[in-house]
Amino acid sequence: MSEIKVQNLKKYYENVKAVxxxxxxxxNGEMVVLLGPSGCGKTTTLRCIAGLEVPTEGNIFFDDKExxxxxxxxxxVGMVFQFYALYPHxxxxxxxxxxxxxxxxxxxxxxxxxxxxxxxxxLENLLKRxxxxxxxxxxxxxxxxxxxxxxxxxxxxxxxxxxxDEKFREEMRSELGSLQKRIGITxxxxxxxxxxxxxxxxxxxxxxxxxxxxxxxxxELYEHPNSVFVGHFLGTPGMNFVNGQYxxxxxxxxxxxxxxxxxxxxxKEKLRLFQEKLLIIGIRPEYIEIQQDGNKEGTLPxxxxxxxxxxxxxxxxxxxxxxxxxxxxxxxxxxxxxxxIQLKFREDKICIFDRHTEEALIS
Numbered sequence: 001m002s003e004i005k006v007q008n009l010k011k012y013y014e015n016v017k018a019v020x021x022x023x024x025x026x027x028n029g030e031m032v033v034l035l036g037p038s039g040c041g042k043t044t045t046l047r048c049i050a051g052l053e054v055p056t057e058g059n060i061f062f063d064d065k066e067x068x069x070x071x072x073x074x075x076x077v078g079m080v081f082q083f084y085a086l087y088p089h090x091x092x093x094x095x096x097x098x099x100x101x102x103x104x105x106x107x108x109x110x111x112x113x114x115x116x117x118x119x120x121x122x123l124e125n126l127l128k129r130x131x132x133x134x135x136x137x138x139x140x141x142x143x144x145x146x147x148x149x150x151x152x153x154x155x156x157x158x159x160x161x162x163x164x165d166e167k168f169r170e171e172m173r174s175e176l177g178s179l180q181k182r183i184g185i186t187x188x189x190x191x192x193x194x195x196x197x198x199x200x201x202x203x204x205x206x207x208x209x210x211x212x213x214x215x216x217x218x219x220e221l222y223e224h225p226n227s228v229f230v231g232h233f234l235g236t237p238g239m240n241f242v243n244g245q246y247x248x249x250x251x252x253x254x255x256x257x258x259x260x261x262x263x264x265x266x267x268k269e270k271l272r273l274f275q276e277k278l279l280i281i282g283i284r285p286e287y288i289e290i291q292q293d294g295n296k297e298g299t300l301p302x303x304x305x306x307x308x309x310x311x312x313x314x315x316x317x318x319x320x321x322x323x324x325x326x327x328x329x330x331x332x333x334x335x336x337x338x339x340x341i342q343l344k345f346r347e348d349k350i351c352i353f354d355r356h357t358e359e360a361l362i363s
Contacts, residue, residue: 002028002062002063002153002154002186003025003026003027003028003062003063003064003186004024004025004026004049004060004061004062004154004186004188005024005025005026005059005060005061005064006022006023006024006025006045006048006049006058006059006060006061007023007058007059007060007061008021008022008023008057008058008059009021009022009023009024009045009048009055009057009058009059009060010022010055010056010057010058011041011044011045011048011053011055011056012056017209017210018041018044018210019041019044019045019048019055019210020041020209020210020211021058021211022041022045022058022210022211022212023212024045024205024212024215026186026188026203027186028186029184029185029186030186030187030202030203031177031180031181031187031189031200031201031202031203032187032188032189032201032202032203032204032205033188033189033190033191033196033197033200033201033203033204033205034046034188034189034190034191034205034207035191035192035194035197035201035204035205035206035207035233036192036206036207036208036213036233037192037208037233038192040207040208040209040210041207041209041210041211042190042207043158043159043190044210045190045207046156046158046188046190048060049077049154049156049188050072050075050077050079050156051067051070051071051072051074051075051077052072054069055068062075062153062154063153075153075154076150076151076152076153076154077152077153077154077155077156078147078148078150078152078154078155078156078185079147079155079156079157079158080140080143080144080147080155080156080157080158080160081157081158081159081160082158082159082160082162082163083163085143086131086139086142086143086146087131088130088131088132089130089131089132090130090131091127091128091129091130091131092123092126092127092128092129092130092131092134092142093114093127093128095131095142095146096114096117096118096123096142096145096146096149097110097113097114097149098146099146099149099150100113100149100150103150113149113150113151114149117145117148117149118145120145120148120179120182120183121141121142121144121145121179122141123138123141123142123145126138126142135168136163136164136165136168137164137168137171137172140160140161140164140168140172143160144160144176144179148183148185152185153186154185154186154187154188155180155185155186155187155188156187156188157187157188157189157190158190159190159191159192160176160189161173161176161191161193161196162191162192162193173195173196173199173200174199176200177199177200180200189201194233194234194235194236195236197218197234198218198222198234201217201218202217203215203216203217204216204217204218204221204234206221206229206230206233206234208229213226213227213229213230214226214227214230221234222234222235222284223349224351224360224363225239225282225351225360225363226359226360226363227353227358227359227360228241228280228282228353228358229358231282231351231353235284235285237285237315237326239282239283239284239351240282240283240284240285240288240325240326241280241281241282241323241353242254242280242281242320242321242323242325243255243278243279243280243281243355244260244279244280244281245276245277245278245279246262246271246272246274246275246276246277246279247275247276249261249262249268250262251271251279251281253281253320253321254321255321255322255323256320256321258300258320258321260281260298260300260345261297261298262347263298263347264347264348267347267348267350267362270352270361270362271352271362273361274352274361277354277355278354278355278356279352279353279354279355279361280352280353280354280355280358281345281350281351281352281353282350282351282352282353282363283325283345283346283349283350283351284349285315285326285327285328286327286328287345287346287349287350288325288327288328288343288344288345288346289327289343289344289345289346290329290333290341290342290343290344291342291343291344296342298344299342299343299344300320300342300343300344300345301340301341301342301343302318302319302320302325302340302341302343303318303319303338303339303340303341304316304317304318304335304336304337304338304339304340304341305317305318305319305324305337305338306337307335307336307337310328312330312331313328313329313330313331314328314329314330314331314335315327315328315329316328316329316335318341318343327343350362351363
């Protein structure tokens with residue numbers, strides 16, 4: 001296991017800035033997820049850490065030892081990618097032990113390491129089968145077993161579950177998180193899937209256009225996004241956004257005659273700093289609540305325009321001016337399309353963003 005430090009990492013391809021000045025520290029044994037849309041630089045960052053790409057600028061350290069220009073084998077990293085690169089004609093045991101045999105490790109040690117990883121990944125009954133004959137979930141386990149059989153300092157995973165169907169992906173997501181905790185290996189996991197990031201990461205690093213936008217625990221990023229981008233990208237569905245202005249203790253919602261009174265004193269004190277400023281108000285679907293007691297004070301009367309079943313809840317779309325906002329409503333409430341519902345925003349969960357920069361002012 002290793003601590004990893006990345007300093008001012010840049011990677012340019014001619015005039016394209018794939019990674020543009022990343023600083024990152026990863027603690028021993030942490031699972032850190034690099035999350036972002038396609039082309040944001042997360043895979044390039046991983047490949048630089050792996051030694052598969054040479055940075056244009058910057059430094060990479062494992063346990064205070066600089067590894068920026070070392071080969072992948074000299075860094076002692078284990079890697080698993082979207083396509084597992086197993087040898088289809090070889091048996092499972094031969095796929096797993098291939099890195100050890102390539103290093104001419106004594107046979108007794110190979111058998112000992114094989115026994116250990118086979119037990120961890122529960123592959124005892126598959127050792128004699130050819131890799132090509134395995135279902136995708138088992139191929140994934142074999143690829144992971146091969147990656148850690150050499151006792152790597154760091155495990156690097158690039159979209160390892162994206163080739164699996166939804167059922168296998170959910171199973172492997174749960175299993176992978178449990179295995180990482182049990183093994184305790186420092187792990188960097190790349191994905192565009194925010195559900196994977198939320199489920200697996202001790203720390204999530206959100207990236208966009210080659211830069212880190214925000215870093216923190218899943219809860220921190222979900223509840224306190226530092227930008228509209230993070231608020232939208234995290235969550236299923238993402239955060240709702242409406243434009244407004246704060247004036248004399250209330251938010252005037254653009255494009256409507258609706259007023260959102262602010263009663264929470266802490267929020268009111270913070271909003272006073274942004275009097276008359278053009279704002280974006282952000283609120284998660286689960287924090288938009290139905291007012292049940294008939295009291296209309298502090299509520300918004302909004303029209304239901306769509307209802308979508310979503311397991312234990314329904315996702316209900318409401319029309320707010322020209323915007324559609326979405327709430328997560330319990331099945332116990334009777335709701336129909338075109339109905340006017342009194343809704344209340346939980347003030348302790350409201351986020352406020354600058355409309356020009358889209359950066360958080362209150363989060």
